[in-house]
Structures are given as C-alpha cells and as structure tokens.
Amino acid sequence: MTESSRPYVSIVIPVHNEEGILREAITDLRHRLQLFDWTYEILVCENGSIDRTRALAEHLAREMKEVRTLSVGEPNYGLAMRAGVVAAHGEFVICDEIDLCDTDFYRRAMDLLQHDDADMVIGSKAMKGARDRRPLIRRVATRVINGMLRIALDFRGTDTHGLKAFRRERLVPVARQCVIDRDLFASEFVIRAGRAHWRVVEIPVLVAEKRRPAINLLSRVPSVIGDLARLTYAIRFRR
Numbered sequence: 001m002t003e004s005s006r007p008y009v010s011i012v013i014p015v016h017n018e019e020g021i022l023r024e025a026i027t028d029l030r031h032r033l034q035l036f037d038w039t040y041e042i043l044v045c046e047n048g049s050i051d052r053t054r055a056l057a058e059h060l061a062r063e064m065k066e067v068r069t070l071s072v073g074e075p076n077y078g079l080a081m082r083a084g085v086v087a088a089h090g091e092f093v094i095c096d097e098i099d100l101c102d103t104d105f106y107r108r109a110m111d112l113l114q115h116d117d118a119d120m121v122i123g124s125k126a127m128k129g130a131r132d133r134r135p136l137i138r139r140v141a142t143r144v145i146n147g148m149l150r151i152a153l154d155f156r157g158t159d160t161h162g163l164k165a166f167r168r169e170r171l172v173p174v175a176r177q178c179v180i181d182r183d184l185f186a187s188e189f190v191i192r193a194g195r196a197h198w199r200v201v202e203i204p205v206l207v208a209e210k211r212r213p214a215i216n217l218l219s220r221v222p223s224v225i226g227d228l229a230r231l232t233y234a235i236r237f238r239r
Contacts, residue, residue, distance in 0.1 A: 007066075008038035009110070010090030010168070014045045014080035015098050019052040022098065026060055026067060029101045036106070042067045045084040048075030078185025085168075085175045085189075093172075094165040095186075102163060105205055109165035112201060119170050119198035122190060123163025129204035138209075145187070145224070152232040153191055157202055160187040170198060179234045184227040191235065 044057040057069040109121035125132040149155035178188045194200045
C-alpha cells in the first residue's frame with residue numbers, strides 16, 4: 001500500500017457471533033462516517049465465531065471497499081483487538097465495539113489527537129459526566145476491574161475497556177509489547193501507554209447495550225483473575 005492510498009483513520013472492531021447485527025451496524029456506521037472529511041477503513045476482526053459472522057464479514061469486505069476483515073481462529077477478544085491494531089493502515093486508529101459504533105466519540109477523540117493534545121484517548125464509562133446505561137452487573141464489573149488494576153498496578157484512570165483512539169505510529173509498538181490477550185489486553189495496552197509516558201486522556205461517553213453480550217460475563221471471571229495475576233507480574237517484574 002502506498003502512502004497516498006492509506007486511509008487516514010482505521011476503525012478496529014472485534015466481533016464474535018454477531019451475525020444478527022453485523023451488516024446493520026457496519027452499514028449504519030458507514031452512513032454516519034460520511035459526516036467526516038477523512039478517509040477511513042473499517043477492520044472487522046472476527047474471533048472464533050460459531051455462527052455466520054466470519055462469512056458475513058468476508059462478504060461485507062467484498063461488497064464495501066472501506067471494509068477489511070481478519071480472523072484469529074479462536075474466541076479471543078484481546079487477540080483480535082491486538083491483531084487489528086497491528087494490521088491497521090491508518091495514521092490514527094479507533095478501537096470500537098460492534099454494538100456501540102459511537103461516532104460522537106470519534107469526533108471528540110480525533111479533535112484531541114489532531115491538535116496533538118493527546119497520544120491516546122479513552123472513552124470512559126465511569127468518569128464524571130459519563131452515562132453508563134448497561135445492566136447493573138456490568139457496571140459493577142467495570143468498577144471492580146478498575147479497583148483491582150488500581151491496587152495491583154497503581155492504575156489512576158477510570159476505564160480501560162471499550163472505546164479508545166490513538167496515533168498508530170506512537171502506540172502500535174506499545175501494543176506489540178503486551179503479553180496478555182483476551183479481556184485484559186485493553187487494560188495492559190492502556191496501562192503500558194501511560195507508563196511509557198504517552199499522554200492518555202479520558203473523555204466521558206454514553207454507553208447503552210443494543211443486545212445481550214455475545215459471551216457470558218460470569219464465565220469470564222476465572223480467566224480475568226488469572227490474566228490479572230500474569231499482567232501484574234509482567235508489568236511490575238518483567239516490564
């Protein structure tokens with residue numbers, strides 16, 4: 001790919017068993033992106049789906065020139081996110097969720113990045129001014145994870161998981177350093193960015209679920225606890 005043909009922004013979206021909303025979400029996102037004056041690509045990162053998500057993503061990539069897709073072959077959100085970040089072609093990268101596609105976050109985050117007021121922008125569900133309309137158990141889980149990260153790794157922010165945007169050249173090397181995948185890849189990515197003295201800025205977002213999560217929250221608890229222990233060791237002792 002030549003520099004002149006590179007998109008200005010890459011939008012990375014991990015998907016798992018999302019055949020029910022994938023086409024509608026991508027079609028709607030492309031429509032709303034017409035309001036921006038920058039070129040873009042949407043990178044659909046399929047991971048271990050057992051429905052038609054992978055086939056549908058590949059079909060969308062053939063049908064829509066702005067869409068690319070990749071598959072990591074296992075149900076692993078963090079691995080898919082990291083693969084998408086590394087594979088992104090844009091000068092800027094936005095990490096989103098298929099049930100959010102929050103273009104208001106895109107606008108506000110890109111304003112900060114383009115004016116060089118931040119290196120990474122986090123869309124926080126938990127900071128003052130945010131509106132988190134997810135079920136109570138998911139709101140509590142966010143705060144529990146943040147509390148654990150604060151105790152284990154002195155994390156000073158309010159959120160690590162979900163919406164984020166950054167300048168690819170600066171932050172992709174940080175993503176490559178990460179040793180954790182699955183759910184805590186996003187946390188490691190954000191924490192390592194801050195420890196590398198990149199400017200990580202949080203902005204409040206509105207979050208409301210459009211459908212039930214593709215993976216049960218409680219089933220993820222053992223792996224999250226194990227990954228938190230690995231993450232603590234990796235950052236505090238291995239670095």
